[in-house]
Amino acid sequence: MAMRSKPRIEPYTHAAAGWGALKYVAINLLKERVAGRDYRMLFRQNQPDGFDCPGCAWPDREHASTFEFCENGVKAVAAESTSKRVTPEFLAQNTVASLMAQTDYELEQHGRLTEPVIYDALSDTYRRISWPDAFATIGARLRALRDPNQAAFYTSGRASNEAAFLYQLFARMLGTNNFPDCSNMCHEATSRGMPLTVGVGKGTVTLEDFEQCDTILLFGQNPATNHPRMLAELRDCARRGATLVSINPLRERGLERFTSPQSPLEMLTNSSTEICSVFVRPTLGGDFALIRGVAKHVLELDDDAVAAGQPRVLDLDFIATHTHGFDAFAADLRAEPWDVIERESGVPRAEIEGLAAIYARGQRVICTWGMGLTQHKHSVQTIQLLSNLMMMRGNIGRPGAGLCPVRGHSNVQGNRTVGIEEQPTAGFLDKLGAAFRFDPPRAHGHDVVDTIEAMLRGDVNVFVALGGNFAAATPDTPRTWEALRACDMTVHIATKLNRSHLVHGRTALILPTLGRTEIDRQDGVPQGVTVEDSVSQVHISFGMNAPASPELMSETAIVANLAHAALGSATVDWRWYAADYARIRDKIAEVVDGFEDYNARVAHPGGFHLHVPAREREWHTPSGKAEFLVNPLVPDTPIARARARHGERVMVLMTTRSHDQYNTTIYALDDRYRGVFGQRRVVFMHEADIRMLGFADGDWVDMSTVWDDDIERRADGFRIVAYDIPRGCIAAYYPETNPLVPLDSVGDLCNTPTSKSIPVLLERAAMQQPPDA
Numbered sequence: 001m002a003m004r005s006k007p008r009i010e011p012y013t014h015a016a017a018g019w020g021a022l023k024y025v026a027i028n029l030l031k032e033r034v035a036g037r038d039y040r041m042l043f044r045q046n047q048p049d050g051f052d053c054p055g056c057a058w059p060d061r062e063h064a065s066t067f068e069f070c071e072n073g074v075k076a077v078a079a080e081s082t083s084k085r086v087t088p089e090f091l092a093q094n095t096v097a098s099l100m101a102q103t104d105y106e107l108e109q110h111g112r113l114t115e116p117v118i119y120d121a122l123s124d125t126y127r128r129i130s131w132p133d134a135f136a137t138i139g140a141r142l143r144a145l146r147d148p149n150q151a152a153f154y155t156s157g158r159a160s161n162e163a164a165f166l167y168q169l170f171a172r173m174l175g176t177n178n179f180p181d182c183s184n185m186c187h188e189a190t191s192r193g194m195p196l197t198v199g200v201g202k203g204t205v206t207l208e209d210f211e212q213c214d215t216i217l218l219f220g221q222n223p224a225t226n227h228p229r230m231l232a233e234l235r236d237c238a239r240r241g242a243t244l245v246s247i248n249p250l251r252e253r254g255l256e257r258f259t260s261p262q263s264p265l266e267m268l269t270n271s272s273t274e275i276c277s278v279f280v281r282p283t284l285g286g287d288f289a290l291i292r293g294v295a296k297h298v299l300e301l302d303d304d305a306v307a308a309g310q311p312r313v314l315d316l317d318f319i320a321t322h323t324h325g326f327d328a329f330a331a332d333l334r335a336e337p338w339d340v341i342e343r344e345s346g347v348p349r350a351e352i353e354g355l356a357a358i359y360a361r362g363q364r365v366i367c368t369w370g371m372g373l374t375q376h377k378h379s380v381q382t383i384q385l386l387s388n389l390m391m392m393r394g395n396i397g398r399p400g401a402g403l404c405p406v407r408g409h410s411n412v413q414g415n416r417t418v419g420i421e422e423q424p425t426a427g428f429l430d431k432l433g434a435a436f437r438f439d440p441p442r443a444h445g446h447d448v449v450d451t452i453e454a455m456l457r458g459d460v461n462v463f464v465a466l467g468g469n470f471a472a473a474t475p476d477t478p479r480t481w482e483a484l485r486a487c488d489m490t491v492h493i494a495t496k497l498n499r500s501h502l503v504h505g506r507t508a509l510i511l512p513t514l515g516r517t518e519i520d521r522q523d524g525v526p527q528g529v530t531v532e533d534s535v536s537q538v539h540i541s542f543g544m545n546a547p548a549s550p551e552l553m554s555e556t557a558i559v560a561n562l563a564h565a566a567l568g569s570a571t572v573d574w575r576w577y578a579a580d581y582a583r584i585r586d587k588i589a590e591v592v593d594g595f596e597d598y599n600a601r602v603a604h605p606g607g608f609h610l611h612v613p614a615r616e617r618e619w620h621t622p623s624g625k626a627e628f629l630v631n632p633l634v635p636d637t638p639i640a641r642a643r644a645r646h647g648e649r650v651m652v653l654m655t656t657r658s659h660d661q662y663n664t665t666i667y668a669l670d671d672r673y674r675g676v677f678g679q680r681r682v683v684f685m686h687e688a689d690i691r692m693l694g695f696a697d698g699d700w701v702d703m704s705t706v707w708d709d710d711i712e713r714r715a716d717g718f719r720i721v722a723y724d725i726p727r728g729c730i731a732a733y734y735p736e737t738n739p740l741v742p743l744d745s746v747g748d749l750c751n752t753p754t755s756k757s758i759p760v761l762l763e764r765a766a767m768q769q770p771p772d773a
Contacts, residue, residue: 220372
């Protein structure tokens with residue numbers, strides 16, 4: 001079995017990265033038993049002639065830099081390049097029931113899938129099936145649907161533009177817009193909120209803007225764990241004198257100090273760079289009130305400037321020329337009482353005014369954010385308010401300033417760009433239909449939460465997943481599992497075994513696919529796939545490793561064969577497109593705005609930037625201007641209602657990743673920057689809350705959700721860890737705490753699960769000893 005640390009809590013006092021990161025890289029490379037001990041691949045990661053990191057979506061400088069060290073990127077590459085294998089023989093010897101008893105970490109350690117398999121109910125095992133028989137089985141079931149909307153097509157953010165485009169075309173030619181997508185669970189608030197303010201659901205900055213900014217406000221982020229390469233960019237900003245502020249309930253170690261593995265001086269002298277000089281820590285769910293307070297004080301600072309005859313704080317020219325609705329927005333802010341802002345944000349007025357002063361002094365400000373802003377009930381309104389705050393001083397569409405949502409998986413943004421969208425625009429559908437001579441479905445389809453509810457009703461009974469780990473990533477775990485098990489068929493295109501393959505429909509298939517690091521040959525010719533990063537840069541990726549098995553097919557080829565089996569190739573010659581990915585890119589260029597001359601432009605080292613209108617101060621809104629929106633602060637929330645019933649005993653839970661985790665993939669059982677080793681069932685709490693509830697540091701507790709639908713939601717057996725977190729807030733890892741997230745606890749206008757603000761009660765666990773991790 002894989003190596004693991006002895007369970008212990010040991011506060012981490014070092015800077016992020018540095019020698020500690022190198023040590024853990026070595027451990028992971030040894031643990032994964034990389035095939036042939038060939039580590040040359042690490043020097044081809046994020047290179048013009050190499051492969052794009054299968055991890056996060058943080059951009060690369062010109063995609064042509066020298067070797068960039070990233071601990072979590074190495075973990076992802078090592079996990080994909082492992083020599084460990086999940087063969088049909090292994091699956092035949094291990095029942096689904098026995099595999100279900102294993103942890104997510106243990107499932108990850110079995111290695112790469114090698115051949116297509118189908119579930120055998122009599123033996124409760126997966127058995128070998130040939131590729132032609134697998135495609136025929138799936139195609140026949142899809143053709144038998146009485147309504148194409150009985151099928152749902154899930155997409156992970158690791159899928160390439162080519163595979164995702166073909167996938168959405170396949171589903172739409174079948175007749176559905178049911179595209180549950182990993183973005184529904186992370187940055188959907190960004191995608192739904194920003195178009196109403198600045199006309200686009202993407203970031204407005206490039207990496208070059210980070211070279212010119214003087215202030216960065218980082219909301220709800222932990223870059224050291226979730227996108228480590230971003231720390232190098234932040235380090236450079238800090239070293240040249242920019243002011244960096246972390247706005248997050250947790251004071252994450254990676255935003256305090258960072259030792260760059262690319263800096264010989266820092267490594268040899270064991271020195272580090274201070275990243276953030278200011279930490280503002282709102283209560284969970286308090287960001288909207290906090291940003292509202294910052295915007296209110298910016299108005300007050302402008303009033304003071306007028307009274308003193310000083311230069312204005314507001315950018316009046318930008319507001320007059322480029323925006324609409326400012327007067328109503330300002331009047332609403334002025335009417336908001338400060339005591340309400342303080343109470344709802346959990347931040348004293350003096351701190352809010354200090355943050356506003358930092359923002360007002362900045363001449364070139366970038367705001368970045370992660371899921372700390374997007375997984376709340378009022379997340380869309382929060383993103384819109386943040387856009388409005390930036391508009392007050394003209395910090396959108398000028399060098400060194402702008403909005404920067406930091407996406408998670410490497411191509412989650414690209415998937416949306418090329419059509420993985422359950423609410424497609426009429427313009428996109430018109431162009432898609434013209435390019436492929438069919439009439440695409442027009443009705444909006446199901447997102448993730450809608451799909452689970454539809455499966456529970458029996459309205460969706462075929463579930464196809466292009467990557468990902470749906471059963472582990474989604475909320476309300478027992479209900480999601482019930483929904484998946486109610487399906488007639490589940491199909492998973494995957495590289496490694498995961499929980500979703502064990503929570504299956506009556507017929508279930510696993511189709512093994514190539515990883516990003518592996519050579520993808522079609523008709524003997526190596527193919528490159530393209531991805532889009534968080535700043536809308538599109539670049540190409542070529543694998544370099546030999547495939548883990550000769551039976552593996554690429555995602556693009558699997559999608560093409562599924563489409564051929566279900567629809568035939570009279571209208572679209574699916575396998576012809578899959579034989580040369582450049583043909584798919586030509587069609588993307590025909591359908592999707594901004595991809596003109598796709599093949600020629602992506603051949604340039606580093607690829608090309610997609611046009612983002614707001615970056616050029618073009619506002620694709622109904623008014624033709626950036627919109628100030630009035631979104632009132634609403635104190636009546638599920639948290640407030642839970643506390644009205646149960647008082648201060650109600651804690652607000654945020655689910656979070658450990659450092660040895662990427663999304664639902666558990667690489668190891670440590671979270672060293674938070675001082676947790678060899679275990680995952682921990683809950684971080686403020687010492688005063690621990691005492692108030694009658695517990696002690698190290699006690700074991702069970703958690704239950706306070707909700708109003710009479711469904712019991714529990715997660716049992718968590719060790720209390722005293723931690724520096726705001727009063728009334730707790731944090732624990734997912735997927736272990738996903739059972740506590742109600743399916744209908746979602747963000748307004750975006751339907752994203754509110755995994756950062758769940759009201760829970762804690763009680764002493766029956767057994768005060770650690771369960772098996």
